[in-house]
Amino acid sequence: MLGDACLWSGTPESRxxxxxxxxxxxxxxxxxxxxxxxYYVPAPGEAERAVLWHGSAASALSLHPPGAxxxxxxxxxxxxxxxxxxxxxxxxPIWAALWAGTPESITVLHPGPQFRESRITGxxxxxxxxxxxxxxxxxxxAMWDG
Numbered sequence: 001m002l003g004d005a006c007l008w009s010g011t012p013e014s015r016x017x018x019x020x021x022x023x024x025x026x027x028x029x030x031x032x033x034x035x036x037x038x039y040y041v042p043a044p045g046e047a048e049r050a051v052l053w054h055g056s057a058a059s060a061l062s063l064h065p066p067g068a069x070x071x072x073x074x075x076x077x078x079x080x081x082x083x084x085x086x087x088x089x090x091x092x093p094i095w096a097a098l099w100a101g102t103p104e105s106i107t108v109l110h111p112g113p114q115f116r117e118s119r120i121t122g123x124x125x126x127x128x129x130x131x132x133x134x135x136x137x138x139x140x141x142a143m144w145d146g
Contacts, residue, residue, distance in 0.1 A: 003027065005038055007055065018053050020060035026051065030076045032123075037063075037073035037081045048072050050083055052101060065103045073099065074130075075123040080146070082120030082128045096120045096130055098146060109144045118142060 004019035005028035018036065019026050026040035034055060039048040040062075049064035050071035063081060064071045070086040085097040085106065094117040095110035110118050111132050118132035126145060133139040 005036070005040070005051075005053070007031070007036055007053070016056060018057050018060065020051060020057060020062075028053070029072070029074050030123075032076040032078070035076050035079070035081075037076045037083070039072045047086075050081070050085075050097075050099070052076075052081055052099070061101070063099045063101075063103050063106070065097075065106045070094075071097065074119065074121050075128070077123035078126070080123065082123050082130075084117075084119040093117050094119060096128070096132070096142070096144065098128060098144075107146070109146075111142065120144070 005026040007016045008014050020040050023040040024043050027038045028036045029038040036053040040051045047070040050073040052061045053059050068085050069088050073081040073083040075082040081099040084094045086094050095108050096118040098107045115132045116135050119130045120128045121130040128144040131139045132142040
């Protein structure tokens with residue numbers, strides 16, 4: 001499904017299109033204060049890339065780290081962005097990731113090799129929440145403190 005990430009401040013007329021210039025599609029998934037986070041897809045068939053906005057399309061900053069195949073920012077709080085990153089190694093596992101506004105600031109919070117994948121889905125007061133899935137088992141709730 002194609003679409004543009006948008007931001008509203010309470011009325012339909014306040015809509016701001018956040019679509020990064022040249023992106024094929026984008027989604028805003030979280031907001032906190034003056035920052036919005038989500039992902040964009042550069043072109044059809046390409047993977048999603050984490051993005052951070054500060055209220056306008058012109059402010060779009062890719063958080064996608066070098067060497068990653070996919071990334072997504074699902075949560076924001078206090079100047080940090082949380083989500084996941086996927087690198088092309090070991091079957092492309094998905095790892096929980098935390099950024100501080102730049103691709104280089106990424107911290108991988110994956111709990112360890114006994115888990116197949118993990119994601120941050122929410123953040124507040126210095127904590128990150130989400131899930132981690134063990135091999136051959138169900139996903140489990142997870143909480144990190146950065």
